[in-house]
Amino acid sequence: MRHHLTATLLAAGALLSLNTPALADWDKTLEQARGQTVFWNAWGGDQRTNDFITWVGEQTQERFGVSVQQVKLSDTAEAVTRVLSEKAAGKDTGGSVDLIWINGPNFLAMKEQGLLAEPFLSDLPNAQYLDLSPDAPAMVDFTVPTEGRESPWRLARFVFIHDSERAPNPPSDMEGFVDWAAAHPGRMTHPDPSNFMGATFLKQALVEMAPDPDALQSPVSDQAFATQTAPLWEWYDALRPNMWRQGQVFPENESIQQQLLNDAEIDIALSFDPASAAAAIEQGLLPDTARVFVPEGGSIGNISFVAIPFNAAHAAGAQVVANFLLDPESQAHMQDITVLGSFSVLDPAKLPEGAFADLPTAPALPTLQDLGPTLPEPHASWMTRLTEEWAARYTR
Amino acid sequence: MGRAIYQVTPPATDRRLARIVLAAVLLLILLPILAGVWQTLRAAAGWMPAIGATDAGLGAFRELLAIPGLARATLVSLWTGVATTLLSLALAAACCIRWHDRGWPLRVLAPVLAAPHAALAIGLGFLIAPSGWLARTAAPLAGWDRPPDIGTLNDPFGLALILGLTAKEFPFLLLMMLAALKQIPLSRHLRSARALGLPEAHIWLTLIAPQLWPLIRLPVLVVLAYSLSVVDVAMILGPANPPTLAVMLTRLYGDPDLMRLLPASAGSLLQLALVILAGAGVMGLQRAIRRHGPHWVAQGNRLPGLTVAMRIAAICGGAMLAMTLASLAVLAVWSVTWRWSFPDILPKALSWRFWARAGQIAGGPLMTTLIVALISAALALAAAIAWLEAEDRRAAPRAPWAEALIYLPLLLPQIAFLYGLNIAALGAGLPQGVALVTWGHAIFVFPYVMIALSDPWRALDPRLPRAAAALGAGPWRILWRVKLPVLLVPVLTASAIGVAVSVAQYLPTLFLGAGRVGTLTTEAVTLSSGSDRRITGVVASLQALLPILTYGLAFALPAIVFRNRRAMRAGR
Numbered sequence: 001m002r003h004h005l006t007a008t009l010l011a012a013g014a015l016l017s018l019n020t021p022a023l024a025d026w027d028k029t030l031e032q033a034r035g036q037t038v039f040w041n042a043w044g045g046d047q048r049t050n051d052f053i054t055w056v057g058e059q060t061q062e063r064f065g066v067s068v069q070q071v072k073l074s075d076t077a078e079a080v081t082r083v084l085s086e087k088a089a090g091k092d093t094g095g096s097v098d099l100i101w102i103n104g105p106n107f108l109a110m111k112e113q114g115l116l117a118e119p120f121l122s123d124l125p126n127a128q129y130l131d132l133s134p135d136a137p138a139m140v141d142f143t144v145p146t147e148g149r150e151s152p153w154r155l156a157r158f159v160f161i162h163d164s165e166r167a168p169n170p171p172s173d174m175e176g177f178v179d180w181a182a183a184h185p186g187r188m189t190h191p192d193p194s195n196f197m198g199a200t201f202l203k204q205a206l207v208e209m210a211p212d213p214d215a216l217q218s219p220v221s222d223q224a225f226a227t228q229t230a231p232l233w234e235w236y237d238a239l240r241p242n243m244w245r246q247g248q249v250f251p252e253n254e255s256i257q258q259q260l261l262n263d264a265e266i267d268i269a270l271s272f273d274p275a276s277a278a279a280a281i282e283q284g285l286l287p288d289t290a291r292v293f294v295p296e297g298g299s300i301g302n303i304s305f306v307a308i309p310f311n312a313a314h315a316a317g318a319q320v321v322a323n324f325l326l327d328p329e330s331q332a333h334m335q336d337i338t339v340l341g342s343f344s345v346l347d348p349a350k351l352p353e354g355a356f357a358d359l360p361t362a363p364a365l366p367t368l369q370d371l372g373p374t375l376p377e378p379h380a381s382w383m384t385r386l387t388e389e390w391a392a393r394y395t396r
Numbered sequence: 397m398g399r400a401i402y403q404v405t406p407p408a409t410d411r412r413l414a415r416i417v418l419a420a421v422l423l424l425i426l427l428p429i430l431a432g433v434w435q436t437l438r439a440a441a442g443w444m445p446a447i448g449a450t451d452a453g454l455g456a457f458r459e460l461l462a463i464p465g466l467a468r469a470t471l472v473s474l475w476t477g478v479a480t481t482l483l484s485l486a487l488a489a490a491c492c493i494r495w496h497d498r499g500w501p502l503r504v505l506a507p508v509l510a511a512p513h514a515a516l517a518i519g520l521g522f523l524i525a526p527s528g529w530l531a532r533t534a535a536p537l538a539g540w541d542r543p544p545d546i547g548t549l550n551d552p553f554g555l556a557l558i559l560g561l562t563a564k565e566f567p568f569l570l571l572m573m574l575a576a577l578k579q580i581p582l583s584r585h586l587r588s589a590r591a592l593g594l595p596e597a598h599i600w601l602t603l604i605a606p607q608l609w610p611l612i613r614l615p616v617l618v619v620l621a622y623s624l625s626v627v628d629v630a631m632i633l634g635p636a637n638p639p640t641l642a643v644m645l646t647r648l649y650g651d652p653d654l655m656r657l658l659p660a661s662a663g664s665l666l667q668l669a670l671v672i673l674a675g676a677g678v679m680g681l682q683r684a685i686r687r688h689g690p691h692w693v694a695q696g697n698r699l700p701g702l703t704v705a706m707r708i709a710a711i712c713g714g715a716m717l718a719m720t721l722a723s724l725a726v727l728a729v730w731s732v733t734w735r736w737s738f739p740d741i742l743p744k745a746l747s748w749r750f751w752a753r754a755g756q757i758a759g760g761p762l763m764t765t766l767i768v769a770l771i772s773a774a775l776a777l778a779a780a781i782a783w784l785e786a787e788d789r790r791a792a793p794r795a796p797w798a799e800a801l802i803y804l805p806l807l808l809p810q811i812a813f814l815y816g817l818n819i820a821a822l823g824a825g826l827p828q829g830v831a832l833v834t835w836g837h838a839i840f841v842f843p844y845v846m847i848a849l850s851d852p853w854r855a856l857d858p859r860l861p862r863a864a865a866a867l868g869a870g871p872w873r874i875l876w877r878v879k880l881p882v883l884l885v886p887v888l889t890a891s892a893i894g895v896a897v898s899v900a901q902y903l904p905t906l907f908l909g910a911g912r913v914g915t916l917t918t919e920a921v922t923l924s925s926g927s928d929r930r931i932t933g934v935v936a937s938l939q940a941l942l943p944i945l946t947y948g949l950a951f952a953l954p955a956i957v958f959r960n961r962r963a964m965r966a967g968r
Binding site: 039044045046047054069071072073074075077078080081082084085086087088089090091096105109113166185186192194244245248249250252253255256258259260262263264265280283284285287384391392394395396 | 444445446447464465468525526527542543545547550551552635636637638647649650651653654657734735737738745747756818819822823828829910912914919921922923925926927928929930931
């Protein structure tokens with residue numbers, strides 16, 4: 001069955017790619033890439049993602065002679081700094097970073113500092129499966145146009161995970177956390193807002209509570225920040241004293257928070273991957289009773305991208321990897337709950353019928369309907385500002 | 397008169413080797429440190445043209461001061477650093493008094509000394525967390541069905557950090573004390589003082605400690621500088637909001653907003669100032685005691701309760717060692733666990749699958765760790781032997797400035813010069829990657845190898861080289877055929893220490909490796925902020941096992957090499 005599917009997809013891909021004008025160029029890229037080792041800088045805190053990256057490397061090695069070496073980061077900003085220090089030292093070619101898993105403020109920083117390679121997305125044959133219209137989700141990163149300087153690979157949706165046995169009735173929206181925490185003191189928390197997921201928790205609340213959510217789509221101003229975040233801080237001040245460790249200490253990231261849920265120190269964790277609860281149960285990392293829930297009005301969603309630095313030593317190889325990630329077969333493998341369980345970034349309308357039909361399922365895996373509407377990310381400047389303001393208010 | 401057939405004694409002073417060694421040390425150790433500090437200074441003054449910062453001035457410091465929590469981070473750093481040093485010193489002294497005439501402490505200390513800080517910290521975290529092994533053991537008695545909401549880990553006062561650092565630093569100071577005791581006429585002094593009927597603790601405080609102190613002063617300053625600026629342990633056990641200064645700076649160096657490199661560099665100078673301030677505090681204390689101490693003793697004063705306090709401290713030291721061994725054990729338990737929920741005392745389901753995948757998970761980092769450790773330890777060992785041999789030929793005792801030079805890399809906070817060094821190395825067109833990391837490690841391995849090797853080298857029976865010279869051997873032949881074989885045990889021990897120091901390095905690997913160089917330590921620290929304790933357990937166990945096995949090898953080899961030379965096996 002699997003092989004049949006693969007064959008269909010490959011055939012469809014081959015037919016479609018014949019029409020691509022850049023085909024000749026792509027052949028050149030493939031030729032250059034052969035024998036290269038791509039240093040893919042990617043956050044290394046999630047073993048399943050690490051395993052998936054290893055799988056990608058095996059596949060690209062077999063098919064295109066391109067091997068992948070994952071450089072495991074504890075924070076994506078490390079890679080940004082690395083490219084910067086190379087630029088600082090005048091190292092404009094042969095850089096140590098070939099490909100970065102990136103989005104949001106890190107992307108904005110690299111774009112603004114001129115640390116990215118020329119746009120390459122439209123050169124990738126598999127970009128044909130994407131919706132490439134200018135404000136399509138795959139072309140906008142936290143409201144900032146990507147200009148094709150980064151290529152999407154996995155879809156992220158903000159979800160909560162609760163232990164359905166210890167905490168059977170989680171709050172139905174962000175507002176509800178205040179009462180829930182008052183009734184269950186010390187049983188919930190969020191990652192430190194200097195971490196991406198911690199900031200996302202605050203953003204989810206902001207999107208729900210801002211008097212004018214549309215204002216969040218423009219770059220932040222002092223005036224707008226004061227008006228739009230006022231209800232958020234009021235809510236947070238009511239919530240904080242009832243959080244884990246009285247809201248004085250926060251887990252460093254969502255992985256540690258998931259561990260706290262597993263250790264029964266808390267009852268609610270959060271994730272940017274709707275499949276992570278099911279995956280963690282299967283891995284023995286969460287109790288069988290873990291379930292996903294989403295605030296009633298929907299939750300923030302965004303796309304993870306890969307970008308190529310301006311001085312990448314193996315840019316051709318990096319493009320081959322980026323293209324392979326967009327292959328419908330790779331995307332289906334990625335969406336497989338036993339592999340990664342991340343939702344695909346491809347446009348269903350452009351895919352062959354039934355491309356993702358026979359993926360396995362699990363009790364802790366939500367359906368797309370369960371997840372409700374996807375809310376847009378605020379402009380990246382809001383996140384930076386929110387994090388700074390939180391630190392100024394609560395770091396003493 | 398014809399020439400003598402051979403020279404009976406080597407030339408009284410031969411400075412050639414000394415000059416070469418000094419030049420090499422200056423070039424390979426002092427120069428990179430200075431270059432790194434220079435880059436840091438420039439960036440702190442607002443000068444970093446590569447990111448468009450050409451506005452020289454105090455802007456970076458103003459920005460640093462505006463960072464929320466900076467004051468608290470600085471105070472917490474100072475507090476945890478000073479408290480760790482004092483506590484380690486007290487525990488080491490108490491254990492030294494109790495155990496100095498016994499052989500077993502060294503054997504217990506070996507694995508503790510060998511295990512890298514990060515592995516120990518990770519294990520300790522598993523042990524003392526509110527849902528950790530200790531709480532699981534206490535749960536049935538206390539009636540907890542879920543972990544108590546108390547801050548035993550990452551507490552704002554840094555108590556967990558102090559505990560974790562002391563667990564590692566006090567055995568180091570204890571070892572230094574035990575080694576220093578050999579250089580003073582201990583038993584004679586003890587005998588005469590006991591004859592005067594003085595209580596034991598008082599004898600040590602007033603008679604032994606003043607002789608011991610100059611011999612352990614530099615190690616104490618090393619512990620102080622290290623505890624004030626440690627990054628990996630503080631990330632795992634330390635306070636979180638705000639973290640310690642060094643962690644705050646490491647994060648600032650990695651901020652996506654690249655202009656943050658400037659306040660990060662300014663903060664590095666603050667960190668440097670903190671270390672200098674604390675070091676000056678120690679020297680000031682030493683001065684005050686030198687001035688008033690003799691008078692105080694002469695008046696016949698005693699510290700009431702000192703004997704009891706020392707006995708309690710020795711028990712605490714023993715408990716600390718037990719806790720450390722338990723931390724290493726819990727790493728091993730997690731590495732073979734499948735599921736282990738609170739409040740089970742032992743895992744519900746075991747699994748070997750993570751060890752079966754160890755090659756895939758950690759094979760690359762393991763190889764890198766081995767290569768970097770072996771090469772940097774070999775380099776440091778060669779340099780140390782050359783240095784000591786040069787001292788012999790120069791026939792003069794080591795100057796204080798030379799001693800300070802050897803210790804310099806350990807007396808400065810790493811964060812003050814490593815990022816700058818990376819920029820300087822890039823600017824100089826040096827190759828990145830494993831080679832640079834190995835060099836960086838060697839900078840920090842060399843002092844420890846010197847510490848380990850200097851005393852045994854000086855303790856070498858001078859009649860042996862003299863006899864060899866009388867038989868016509870030249871200085872190189874004496875080195876190869878007499879000194880090194882006789883010193884095989886300390887040389888191997890120093891190598892093992894060198895390997896252990898290299899394996900434990902975190903910041904040099906992170907900053908100099910351009911992230912491409914992953915060792916077991918960087919891997920373990922990264923994994924410790926992930927969600928899978930079992931894999932963390934595998935990597936941290938490997939990280940701890942590697943230096944422990946090296947120590948074991950260093951102990952075992954002489955027994956094999958000298959199986960027919962009974963007198964050589966005992967070591968020094």
